[in-house]
Amino acid sequence: MTPLTAYLLLAAMIFALGLGIALTRRVAILVLIGIELMLNAANLNLIAFWRFGPHPEALTGMMFAIFSIAVAAAEAAVGLGLVIAYHRHAKTTDLDAMTRMKG
Amino acid sequence: MIFGVGLPFFLAAMITLxxxxxxxxxxxxxxxxxxxxxxxxxxxxxxxxxxxQFAGFAQILVYIGAVAILVVFAILLTRGVGTTLIHVYAQKWVLGLLLAAGVFALLGWAVLTSIPRVAAPAIAVPTVLAIGQSLMYDYVLPLEITAVLLTVALIGAVIVAMPEFKKNGGAE
Structure with a gap:
């Protein structure tokens, strides 16, 4: 197994775990945690490809990962604010109970 | 060497997984x-x-320092400590698990069949000076857009989470 393959497989595992959390858990905060894990897996892919790519001195992949970290922080703030607002409104964070917009 | 990878990578990967x-x-x-x-x-x-290095320390500062604290705050604001849930998993959790396993199988198959054998080119570790110059010259527009996005997102998060005000000006 080459080093790049190991890093990409690890990123795939983290992504699958995050997707599993986001699809199977019932609490809205845990779904946000799963989304954060998926974003982290994408960052790991970016940095691994940057390090093993032909021109690592251009810093492209690492810059992309740094911007992605900043955007993920903003996403976490907005998502958790939404969860808190919904909890104040409906007194629950259970996703299976959020059926008001169900068709 | 464990499973063909070095011991430091194996340990870090195990911690993460x-x-x-x-x-x-x-x-x-x-x-x-x-x-x-x-x-x-x-x-x-x-x-x-x-x-x-820079991305690693940014990860520690942003994720461990800010996002994890934010998650803990949100948990404490929406639910008491020590409450263990009765219904942890969604009703259709089998479907979600199958989907996640399918995605992992697809990604793993793609990685294992298509990655050529490449070795890491030897580089000098990028200095903070190089990263700062790169941010200020090549990536100055994304940097400014990120700054605007962070400001808008944080103000928006505060407004969304704020208690609704009644017309006479008092909080609910």
């Missing part, structure tokens, strides 16, 4: 948030191994 797995399976929400922090720490170790 065990943290993520614990976040996926634990019943107590606070325990989930703490194991998520462990996973973020393992990822920071892997970034450090990949010569991306």
């Amino acid at each position: 065990i943290g993520a797995l614990a976040a996926a399976t634990m019943r107590n929400l606070v325990h989930c948030a703490l194991s998520l922090t462990v996973a973020f720490g393992g990822l920071a170790l892997i970034y450090l191994q990949l010569d991306a």
